[in-house]
Amino acid sequence: MMDFLNLILEPLQDVLLRFKEFAPNLLAMLVILIFGILLARVLRAILVKFLTAVKFDNWSDRMGFTTLMRKGDLWTKPSVVIGAIVFWMLIIVTLMVGLGALNVGAIDNLVEQFFSYLPRVFSAAIILVVGYAVSGFISRAVLIAAANGGYHYAKLLSEAVRVLLIVMILAMVMEQLQIATNIVLAAFSIVFGGIVIALAIAFGVGGIGAAKRIIERELTEERPEKAPDDIEHI
Amino acid sequence: MDTVTFRSEIHGQIEKVGSADIVVGIPSYNNARTIGHVVRAVQAGLAKYFPERRAVIVNSDGGSADGTTEVVQKTSVEDFSAILLHHRIEPISKIAFPYSGIPGKGSAFRAIFEIAQTLEAKACVVVDSDLRSITPEWIELLVKPVLDGGFDYVAPLYHRHKFDGTITNSIVYPLTRALYGKRVRQPIGGDFGFSGKLAQFYLGQDVWESDVARFGIDIWMTTTAIANNFKVAQSFLGAKIHDAKDPGADLSSMLYQVVSATFELMETHAAVWMPVRGSEPVPTFGFEYAVGLEHVNVNTARMLKLFREGLLNLREIWLDILGAGDLREVERLGALDDHEFRFPPGLWTRIVYDYALAFHLKKLPREHLIKSLLPLYIGKTAAFVLEVDPMTQHEAEAEIEKLCMEFENGKDYLLTCWK
Numbered sequence: 283m284m285d286f287l288n289l290i291l292e293p294l295q296d297v298l299l300r301f302k303e304f305a306p307n308l309l310a311m312l313v314i315l316i317f318g319i320l321l322a323r324v325l326r327a328i329l330v331k332f333l334t335a336v337k338f339d340n341w342s343d344r345m346g347f348t349t350l351m352r353k354g355d356l357w358t359k360p361s362v363v364i365g366a367i368v369f370w371m372l373i374i375v376t377l378m379v380g381l382g383a384l385n386v387g388a389i390d391n392l393v394e395q396f397f398s399y400l401p402r403v404f405s406a407a408i409i410l411v412v413g414y415a416v417s418g419f420i421s422r423a424v425l426i427a428a429a430n431g432g433y434h435y436a437k438l439l440s441e442a443v444r445v446l447l448i449v450m451i452l453a454m455v456m457e458q459l460q461i462a463t464n465i466v467l468a469a470f471s472i473v474f475g476g477i478v479i480a481l482a483i484a485f486g487v488g489g490i491g492a493a494k495r496i497i498e499r500e501l502t503e504e505r506p507e508k509a510p511d512d513i514e515h516i
Numbered sequence: 517m518d519t520v521t522f523r524s525e526i527h528g529q530i531e532k533v534g535s536a537d538i539v540v541g542i543p544s545y546n547n548a549r550t551i552g553h554v555v556r557a558v559q560a561g562l563a564k565y566f567p568e569r570r571a572v573i574v575n576s577d578g579g580s581a582d583g584t585t586e587v588v589q590k591t592s593v594e595d596f597s598a599i600l601l602h603h604r605i606e607p608i609s610k611i612a613f614p615y616s617g618i619p620g621k622g623s624a625f626r627a628i629f630e631i632a633q634t635l636e637a638k639a640c641v642v643v644d645s646d647l648r649s650i651t652p653e654w655i656e657l658l659v660k661p662v663l664d665g666g667f668d669y670v671a672p673l674y675h676r677h678k679f680d681g682t683i684t685n686s687i688v689y690p691l692t693r694a695l696y697g698k699r700v701r702q703p704i705g706g707d708f709g710f711s712g713k714l715a716q717f718y719l720g721q722d723v724w725e726s727d728v729a730r731f732g733i734d735i736w737m738t739t740t741a742i743a744n745n746f747k748v749a750q751s752f753l754g755a756k757i758h759d760a761k762d763p764g765a766d767l768s769s770m771l772y773q774v775v776s777a778t779f780e781l782m783e784t785h786a787a788v789w790m791p792v793r794g795s796e797p798v799p800t801f802g803f804e805y806a807v808g809l810e811h812v813n814v815n816t817a818r819m820l821k822l823f824r825e826g827l828l829n830l831r832e833i834w835l836d837i838l839g840a841g842d843l844r845e846v847e848r849l850g851a852l853d854d855h856e857f858r859f860p861p862g863l864w865t866r867i868v869y870d871y872a873l874a875f876h877l878k879k880l881p882r883e884h885l886i887k888s889l890l891p892l893y894i895g896k897t898a899a900f901v902l903e904v905d906p907m908t909q910h911e912a913e914a915e916i917e918k919l920c921m922e923f924e925n926g927k928d929y930l931l932t933c934w935k
Binding site for chain 2: 340344419422423425426427428429430432433434436437512513514515516
């Protein structure tokens with residue numbers, strides 16, 4: 283009878299013993315989660331106040347980030363969005379640290395993978411943000427220069443420049459995140475090469491007549507006299 | 517603050533001169549073709565009007581490759597009696613050297629100020645090295661108000677063709693006048709007279725490593741003199757004719773340099789211009805006479821095309837800067853036929869003020885912001901040309917006066933929006 287009872291109690295004792303060993307880890311995880319959430323909330327509040335104080339929302343308006351958010355149906359203030367992003371990143375990090383405190387082999391591997399991937403996420407985010415700002419700056423510079431030069435399709439040209447830059451930036455981001463790098467590289471090469479070939483064919487075939495006329499005029503004709511502007515602006 | 521470092525032989529030349537009453541500065545860069553005439557006119561002016569004053573001609577050169585400084589050294593008026601001048605008592609010294617520092621007219625001027633300070637000059641003059649219309653009288657008109665009249669700054673007053681000087685006429689003059697309350701007609705003329713005291717004051721300002729060293733020195737000198745309560749006057753010099761400018765010079769860069777320098781000064785002197793209301797004339801010297809001016813060709817059709825292309829392409833940027841109301845007004849102008857195209861002075865005033873506010877609020881990177889003004893400026897210039905074409909010079913000047921009054925009356929709008 284005792285043997286039978288032992289057969290039942292031993293596993294229970296074993297479970298109890300394991301739980302006793304595991305309980306501090308669980309407690310540690312709960313404490314980490316609670317403190318992590320509290321810390322994330324406090325940091326979010328401080329960050330939003332700081333961004334408001336340095337007029338981040340105005341800067342975001344100027345750089346076109348606000349417009350981008352509105353296009354994505356996001357109607358909160360950019361400073362609040364940044365606060366929310368940082369908050370959720372901290373929550374994820376807290377969760378990972380908390381899970382790490384459990385000291386479970388399988389989870390430890392997962393946590394390790396997560397933390398080794400984190401630098402790539404950060405650098406991808408930086409490439410995305412800086413790239414977006416730079417593409418906006420360059421396309422605006424192209425727009426103004428082309429418009430001041432009297433080019434009729436200035437807006438189209440600047441949009442084309444912007445789209446090309448954004449495609450390039452997205453390819454860089456995907457490569458950084460190591461998401462289907464071969465496919466991304468191949469797709470990017472095909473799209474970029476395709477655009478160049480399309481332009482070459484368009485100008486080469488469609489523009490034969492125009493090119494011929496221009497060359498003939500340059501070689502054979504005197505340029506028509508244009509009334510020069512003698513005006514001194516200063 | 518750092519001072520200009522001169523080469524040892526320049527120090528030697530300065531020491532040899534010792535001191536001077538008048539310093540005439542000529543900044544140059546590849547002006548060998550024209551600088552000889554300028555140096556001769558300056559020498560004749562000094563000989564004729566200031567025979568008993570010690571004078572130095574300083575050529576501050578930007579590293580010319582065409583022998584500009586050699587021309588300066590070799591040029592002299594051989595026979596003063598041939599131009600009915602006194603026998604000069606004091607000799608005129610010449611110092612010609614390449615300036616150091618950031619390349620630009622501002623750095624060239626800084627070296628001139630530095631020499632004027634070292635020589636303890638009482639009066640200084642700076643004249644452009646590409647002038648063809650300079651006469652000996654220019655030196656008298658720019659120096660006398662300083663030496664005899666107690667003025668610190670003498671701006672030039674020229675007779676120009678009614679179509680010329682449009683950045684000055686439509687932006688810089690009305691804006692400076694409305695802001696600082698002084699009617700200095702040519703605030704960016706390029707030829708100025710000033711006292712040794714003011715030269716020292718200029719040198720003491722912490723701007724010589726900024727954009728002022730590159731461009732915008734003219735408006736900086738005028739505004740600094742006015743904003744710091746120096747005694748300002750202007751002298752009528754006649755016509756201003758200079759060597760043909762580089763036809764490839766980019767108008768948008770020119771506009772950017774002048775307008776950004778003017779707007780930047782608004783930031784520096786906000787406390788000075790905010791309480792100012794209206795404007796007053798400044799004392800004017802010299803005998804005004806009519807000048808025969810060459811015909812100026814203007815292709816208004818091409819200018820209006822550029823304005824309309826700007827309207828088509830820069831609409832979003834203008835909407836952000838001007839607001840919906842004024843943009844609608846601009847769009848209405850875009851729909852007008854060429855012959856009836858006119859730019860209302862009130863609208864132009866608000867546009868310039870809106871750009872100044874956008875610059876102040878950093879709505880866009882400054883180069884993008886000011887270069888986006890170009891099609892509007894071209895439209896305004898075309899409208900002005902069409903409007904004043906049948907008018908006399910005097911009537912055209914009256915139109916500029918109307919615009920200035922609009923700037924003065926509309927200043928409250930600027931003040932209200934300036935935070």
